[in-house]
Amino acid sequence: MKIYLSNDYFSDLLVRMAHHSTAIEGNTLTQGETKSILIDNYIPRAMNMRELNEVLNYKSYVNQMIDDLKHDVSINNEFIKSIHAILCNNAIDGVAGRFKTIPNLVIGADFTPTPPYLVPSALEDWRANLQYQIELAKNTDEIIESILRQHIQFEHIHPFSDGNGRVGRALIVYSCLQAHILPIVIPVNDKQRYINCLNTENMAEFMAFAKELQANELIRLQALANNNEHDLYIEVDL
């Protein structure tokens, strides 16, 4: 069965992607404030410009994502840099849309991210690997597993000086929708569980986590669904 995604669902997805992904990285805006800014076009209180811009950037991003999904745009290095450029616009000084030039580290993690000079080729391999795994996948679970496994690998490459978490999580949602499966949106309340999955690379636990999130996503998606073929022409298979 196919279910078409409605404008209302994308508005809901926009607020949740913006809130949860920025809050995981420490943005202090609440989900209510995020909804007010993104849906009602109302800034509810005096707030830090960087935090405001981080959230506002998701409006451009989700519009771009819908357009890219409609045209089935493939993930490649330019695509990944363009996501970074949108999500980090006016939020990270001078580096939006550019790969890192200085080696970086993930605090507390025991791996060394890919050195800057190897980032373009590592990401090419990463993209090809993701595509290959999804093409070979025999069922939805194998697609989810490929996307999660490649998310861990993306964070190991850590291609940008900042913004790697947000770009990586945006790529999860894009990859799911491109493969016509329910999106996986990591909630800020589950940050520790998420980081633990990245730390341990325990795929069974990451899969169980993702499937719980997809079950919640299905409830929202059905509540906001459009049973007729919608002008967005984006659907997921159930």
Ligand SMILES: Nc1ncnc2c1ncn2[C@@H]1O[C@H](COP(=O)(O)OP(=O)(O)OP(=O)(O)O)[C@@H](O)[C@H]1O
């Ligand atoms: N142990 C880990 N293994 C793999 N990835 C990890 C690990 N710990 C954290 N990460 C990833 O790195 C991201 C944060 O990385 P970092 O602290 O370097 O911030 P960042 O690259 O600036 O990202 P952001 O914009 O999202 O702030 C997390 O959101 C997560 O996706």
